[in-house]
Structures are given as structure tokens and as C-alpha cells.
Amino acid sequence: MSSTTLAATAAIGLAVVGLAYQYSKQDKNETGREPWNDGKDLNHYDYIVLGGGTAGCVLASRLAEDPDISVLVLEAGEDMDNHFLTKMPMGFARLYQSKHDWKFKTVPQVHANNRVLHHIRGRMLGGCSMINSMQYTRGPRSDYDEWVHTFGNPGWSFDELLPYFMKSECFHDPTLDSDHPRGPRTPRVFLPEFDTFESEFHGTKGPWHLSFHHLYPAAQRFIKANMDEGIPRLKDPNGSSTLGVFRMQGMLHPNATRSSTSMAFLGKGQVPGGGNRGHIRIILKADVERILIDDSYGTKRAIGAEFRDAKGVIRRVYAGREVCLSSGVFQSPTLLLASGIGYHIHDSIPLVHALPGVGQNMTDHVGVAIVYKAPPHVQSIHTTFALKNIPKNIYKYFRHGTGPLSSQAVESGCFVRLEDIAPEFVAREKANGTWQEQASGPDAPHIEILFPPCYVKADDFRYFPSGNFYTLIAVLLNPASKGRTGVQVTEVPTTTSKGKETGRKELKVEPLIDSNFLADDFDMRVMKEAVKFARRLGKRMQQDPELGGVECSPGEEAVPNEDDAAMEAFIRQNCTTYFHAVGTCSMGPASNPEAVVDARLRVHGIDSLRVVDSSVIPKVIAGHTAAATVMVAEKAADMIKEEWLYKQPNAVPI
Numbered sequence: 001m002s003s004t005t006l007a008a009t010a011a012i013g014l015a016v017v018g019l020a021y022q023y024s025k026q027d028k029n030e031t032g033r034e035p036w037n038d039g040k041d042l043n044h045y046d047y048i049v050l051g052g053g054t055a056g057c058v059l060a061s062r063l064a065e066d067p068d069i070s071v072l073v074l075e076a077g078e079d080m081d082n083h084f085l086t087k088m089p090m091g092f093a094r095l096y097q098s099k100h101d102w103k104f105k106t107v108p109q110v111h112a113n114n115r116v117l118h119h120i121r122g123r124m125l126g127g128c129s130m131i132n133s134m135q136y137t138r139g140p141r142s143d144y145d146e147w148v149h150t151f152g153n154p155g156w157s158f159d160e161l162l163p164y165f166m167k168s169e170c171f172h173d174p175t176l177d178s179d180h181p182r183g184p185r186t187p188r189v190f191l192p193e194f195d196t197f198e199s200e201f202h203g204t205k206g207p208w209h210l211s212f213h214h215l216y217p218a219a220q221r222f223i224k225a226n227m228d229e230g231i232p233r234l235k236d237p238n239g240s241s242t243l244g245v246f247r248m249q250g251m252l253h254p255n256a257t258r259s260s261t262s263m264a265f266l267g268k269g270q271v272p273g274g275g276n277r278g279h280i281r282i283i284l285k286a287d288v289e290r291i292l293i294d295d296s297y298g299t300k301r302a303i304g305a306e307f308r309d310a311k312g313v314i315r316r317v318y319a320g321r322e323v324c325l326s327s328g329v330f331q332s333p334t335l336l337l338a339s340g341i342g343y344h345i346h347d348s349i350p351l352v353h354a355l356p357g358v359g360q361n362m363t364d365h366v367g368v369a370i371v372y373k374a375p376p377h378v379q380s381i382h383t384t385f386a387l388k389n390i391p392k393n394i395y396k397y398f399r400h401g402t403g404p405l406s407s408q409a410v411e412s413g414c415f416v417r418l419e420d421i422a423p424e425f426v427a428r429e430k431a432n433g434t435w436q437e438q439a440s441g442p443d444a445p446h447i448e449i450l451f452p453p454c455y456v457k458a459d460d461f462r463y464f465p466s467g468n469f470y471t472l473i474a475v476l477l478n479p480a481s482k483g484r485t486g487v488q489v490t491e492v493p494t495t496t497s498k499g500k501e502t503g504r505k506e507l508k509v510e511p512l513i514d515s516n517f518l519a520d521d522f523d524m525r526v527m528k529e530a531v532k533f534a535r536r537l538g539k540r541m542q543q544d545p546e547l548g549g550v551e552c553s554p555g556e557e558a559v560p561n562e563d564d565a566a567m568e569a570f571i572r573q574n575c576t577t578y579f580h581a582v583g584t585c586s587m588g589p590a591s592n593p594e595a596v597v598d599a600r601l602r603v604h605g606i607d608s609l610r611v612v613d614s615s616v617i618p619k620v621i622a623g624h625t626a627a628a629t630v631m632v633a634e635k636a637a638d639m640i641k642e643e644w645l646y647k648q649p650n651a652v653p654i
Helices: 003-023 053-063 091-093 141-149 156-166 217-226 259-267 328-338 390-400 423-432 521-542 564-573 625-643
Strands: 042-048 070-074 168-170 207-210 244-246 277-283 287-296 301-310 314-325 365-374 414-415 447-451 471-474 486-497 501-514 548-552 609-611
Touching: 003 423, 042 259, 042 301, 053 070, 053 259, 053 625, 070 287, 091 625, 141 156, 156 277, 207 259, 207 365, 217 244, 217 447, 277 521, 287 314, 287 328, 314 328, 328 486, 328 501, 365 521, 365 564, 423 521, 447 564, 471 521, 486 609, 521 548, 521 564
Parallel strands: 042 070, 042 314, 070 277, 168 207, 314 609
Antiparallel strands: 244 414, 287 301, 301 314, 365 471, 365 548, 414 447, 447 471, 486 501
């Protein structure tokens, strides 16, 4: 092991020890958040939410605003709200491939050299909002208008959804003093050139904190490089336009800690509830196996769920009103199929209701990283964890809530259209009759370029080599290629509590994910143009005396822009997901064979069952999906409460 590697390891270890001490005194066993308790737990609630992820936390909290309501949340993971790796913004990558990550993998990707890709998904309360890089972008207005006009979902236009985006937000104005309720909570330096926003598009009374914190100088130079390339400076990526270069708004508390949906919506004031709020019970380490469907009254109706508790015991719980499936883009369709909703998957699982769209229509963002070796003077994530810098960075974060440990890693980016960065390509495609307009409108971007000041390796986001690097990630926002999530059903032997086999077997139903990246040739042609544009930005950054650098992956000589075959080979070998898959329980009318839920998120053909998470989004947005997922949950809660305003819950057998 080299001395540089040893130093980096020591630096990370020191950071871990220090941060663990900071949060060790916090209560990790909050009331209402624990595994199943035989002596205390009930098996009947008004609502059951299957999954305490990004959407499930929001939904449960909003439903419990009614003091007469009880809500049960079944969450497979643990409560990590007070863990330093989720609290500290820079800690999230250490959770990848841990027990707090579902560690999903795709099937071999036929159009990406048969590589198996990793899909990072949070396996803990808060879900992906606990493990993502906290980037808050909603996407363009026309993306949501398309949900109405193209996909047939009334009530989901941008103008109708903006109040729900704003409802969640507590946006912190960086121009205010630190003693102001909506001002910063740390002595961070206000950067008027970069800390810009349009206040009319942001809420200030919600529980979910959005704020500005650290900004690497290199991220500032990325913004300058874009402007020198003719890309307009975007005041607010969530404002009146989404085209241009911008500094990222973060899902960050003003005290420089992560603001996940579990932290924001299911804190001590919300769980377990009481008083002017309903009761919320969160059962941790609860693996849901199927949704219980009753058809004894002539209609198919969801009445509860079956799950395996922390001790491996099968439990049943019942919902007097509704079952809400919020298990995420991969597990929501898996649970439907395991419950006999969708299509036949195994002789031991009877088909309760045919719904061919379950698991279909999946779209996701695919991207490619261009890596640059930076000079030693450039501040980066690598220098942040250099042994000589760790003591001062720990002091800054612990004492003041400042410094690079408060960074969300990706602090700047740009959204661009192909007409603006590659007009000759667009003209050629149109002349050849091969052009596909995948964007939702003329003001919606085709490409995003992200700037993390570190080495990003294809499909290995924990890779942290010695040296100093920065990366430009070219992301395809509107893929023509569609994937799907099916299931893999296996028979596994059962064991006793002491690990001895019983001689019986049980079915295990797991997601079978096929992203199907680059299946459409148009996606490959667009990706080539995206890489070329990223390299133009990289060239400007190389020539910047405050930055500099040399492209090291793939390298200009190894993959020249003019060598079409080499460029294609590089993309197929190095493309990967950027974790925004949607659409596997797509929203649309019953006449659409790919639709699973209607515009009120009710599963077609099954009463008292809704899907509320990113899987209902009919097409991946030209932005990041966390904001949209929270919005979906906010709107769903209002629709549910509205429908039950004059209803009386039906009796359910216990």
C-alpha cells in the first residue's frame, strides 16, 4: 500500500471516528420507530404504507395530520436518522454497497457490452433521500404538462403541481442574517454571484429544508467555463427556466446536515403522534412479502399486507381504509407481481388481477464520466480527505458547520439543448429523417453535465484513488430506450431460529431489472454529442489558470472525438445509471396497456390500493427525481384525504 493510500485511509478513518463521536449521544431508539413488538403492536390501522422511503415518509406524515387517523409504516431497513454518515453531507458514498443499500443489480446490459450495473437504493427509513447526493432540481414545466396532455393524467400540470413542490419546502434565503428563522445557521460566506434563486418558486413553511452550503472553487470555475462556452447563467434551476448553468440547490438543513424525508417528515413531533396529530407506528426490519386482496364481496379490494418481522416471523396487518404501496421503482412492481397483480409469475402465486403494465415502461438517466487529473493546488474531494487537511476540515464542520465536509459533492451543473450545443448534429439528423424529439418542449433540456470534484469511475462510486481529480458527467435526460422490472422467483429452504433446515421451501420474489440502456441507436448518437460537449467544457477548464488539468479517462488520444467507433466503444463500456429510474407502475388511463394506476394513483381494478412513489411517473423527468417524488406524495395525501372526507371505513376482519 502506497504512502498516499495510507494517508487517505487514515484521513477517512479519522473523520469517521470524529463524526461518530459527534452523533454518538443522540437517541437511536425513538418511540414509534422499532421492529415488531409482540407485546405492544396492533394489527389494524386506518392506512398501511408499504415502504418508509422518500415518498412513504411524506405520505405517512401528511395522512396523520388528521388526529383521528392511525398509520402503519412497514420499512425493511433500520432507522439511520442519527448516524453520522447520513447526517454529514459528505458521508453518503460510504453507505454504497453496505447493508443500508439494497445493492440491486441489472441483468447483463446487451447494449453496454453485457455489463451488470449497480442500482443504488437506500435500505433504511428515508430510503434514497438518505443516500443520494442531495441535489434538488424539479425538471422543466413542460415535463409535467406532458403528464396531462400526452399521458392522459388530469390534475398533474405544472401549474397545479407547483403548490405541492412549495408545500414541502423550507427554503433558506442565503441573503438573510443567521439570526433570521429562514437564514443560514452557520457562518458560511455568502457568494452573491452564485447563491442566486427566484423566491416566487420556493416555499418557506414546509418541513423539508433546502439551502446553499459549501461551493468548491473548482465548481465555480465550471460555471465560468460554461458561460465562456456560451451557456447562459441560470439564476435558479427550479425557477422560470431550466436551461443554463447553475449552482446546485441542496436538500440540506441550514445547520449543514442532510435533510431527508424521514428527518423532515417523521421526526419526534410527528412520531408516534397524538394530540392534534394522528398516530404513526413505524415497524423497522419488516420485509413485506405480499399485499392481501379480498374479493368476497364481488370486487377486488386490498385489505392489508403480509410481512416478515425482524425475527423472521410472518405477520399480517390490516387496513381499514387503504393500503399505499411506496416501495420504490423496483420493489413496488415486484410486490404487485408477488401479490398476483400484473401477470402470472409462478404456479404457487395465483393471478388475482391481470395488469400487463406492471414493471413495464421504465426509463432512467444514463451517463458517462470524463475524468481529469487536476494539479495539486486544486481543491477537490481528494484534497478534502488528504491527511494534512483532515484536522482543519473536521474542526470547521464540528465547530462551525462549514468547510468541505458540508458539501453535497455535486455543487454545479448545466442543462442544455442539442440545438444549442450541437446544431450541425440536429440538422443532420433531421435531414436524414432520424431525429427524435424526446424532450417535452422547446424549453426542456436534452443533456445535463454534472461536475463532481473527484474521480468518478463507471459503476463504482466508492472508488477513491490517490491523486487529485475532477470529473464531467454527461447525462442523457430523455432516453428513447425503455427498460422493465420483472421478477426472479426462487424456492429457498426454510430454517429454524437455530439455522437448521425444516425440509420446507418458500418462494423468494426479487426484482429482475433490465435498464436496457442504449437499445435505441438514437440514444447512442446523442450520447456522443454529449461527451463532445463535456470535452469542450473540459478544454476550457484545462486552459483556466486557476484550474488546469489533463483528461485521463478515456484520454483524448485513446478516444479522439473524430473516431466514431472508439467513441461508441468507450460509451458502451463506461455508461451507467445515474439513479433516476421511473415508470414501472406508470400513471395513465385504463385504456393505456402500460398504465398501472389512474390519475389519482389508484391501481386499476383493485379497490383501496394505491401506488405512491417514483414508479408512477410516466416518463423520466429532465431533472432529478427526489423533488418530483416528494411532490407525488404530497399530492397523493391530499387526494386520499379528499376522497375519505365523507366516507366511513369498511370493517375489516382482524
